[in-house]
Amino acid sequence: MGKINDFLTEAGVFFLATEDGDQPKVRPLGAHHEIDGKVIFGIGDFKDVYRQLVANPLTEIVAFNAQNHTWLRYTGRVVFDDDPSYVEVALDALPHLRQVYNDETGKKMMMFHLEDATATIFDMAGNAEVIE
Numbered sequence: 001m002g003k004i005n006d007f008l009t010e011a012g013v014f015f016l017a018t019e020d021g022d023q024p025k026v027r028p029l030g031a032h033h034e035i036d037g038k039v040i041f042g043i044g045d046f047k048d049v050y051r052q053l054v055a056n057p058l059t060e061i062v063a064f065n066a067q068n069h070t071w072l073r074y075t076g077r078v079v080f081d082d083d084p085s086y087v088e089v090a091l092d093a094l095p096h097l098r099q100v101y102n103d104e105t106g107k108k109m110m111m112f113h114l115e116d117a118t119a120t121i122f123d124m125a126g127n128a129e130v131i132e
Contacts, residue, residue, distance in 0.1 A: 003131060004119050005034040007063060007072045014063035014072075016041075018052035025052060029061075033089050038113040039074075040081065042090045044100070045108040053078045059114070069124045076117025086111040 008014050009032075018025045027049060033040045041061075043049050053059060057078040064071045087109050091098050101109045119131040 001034055001037055001039050003121075004072070004074060005032065005039050007065060007070075007121065008032050008039070008061075010067060011063035011065045011072070014061055016049065017060045017062070018049055019056055020048065020052050025049070031090060031094055033086075033093065035086055035089060038081075040086050040090075040111050040113050042087070042109045042111050045110050050110055053112070061114075070121055072119060072121050074114065074117060074119040076114030078112045079115045081111045081113060083111070 013028050013030050014032075015026050016029050018027075025048070029041065029043075031042055043053070059076065059078055061074040062071065063074075087101070090109060090111065091101065097109070101107050117132075121129045121131070
C-alpha cells in the first residue's frame with residue numbers, strides 16, 4: 001500500500017470514477033492517507049459520489065505523475081470504514097474541512113478503502129508494474 005499511497009501523494013490530484021445510472025462520472029480528489037496498511041479516502045455523505053459508490057461500489061482511481069511520466073490505475077471495490085479515528089486523521093490533515101464536517105452541519109465524512117483491488121503503474125513505454 002505504501003507504493004500506491006506514495007504515488008498518489010506525488011501526483012497530488014487523482015480521479016475517482018463512478019457511474020450514475022448509465023452515465024460515467026469522474027471527479028478529482030486529493031486527500032488520502034495510509035492507515036492500518038490501507039490507503040484510505042474520504043468523501044461527504046451528502047454528495048452524489050457517495051450515493052453512487054453505495055449503489056455500485058466498483059471504482060477506479062487514476063493518477064498521473066508528471067515528474068516521471070507514469071500513471072496509476074487502482075481498481076477495486078469500495079468498502080466504507082466506520083473507524084472514527086480515520087475521520088480524525090483526515091480532518092487533522094485538512095482542518096478547513098472541519099467547517100463542513102461537524103455536528104452543527106450534520107454532514108459526515110465517509111472513509112473508504114478498496115478491496116479485491118489491483119494497482120498498475122504504467123510508464124510511457126507501455127511497461128507495467130502490477131501491485132495486488
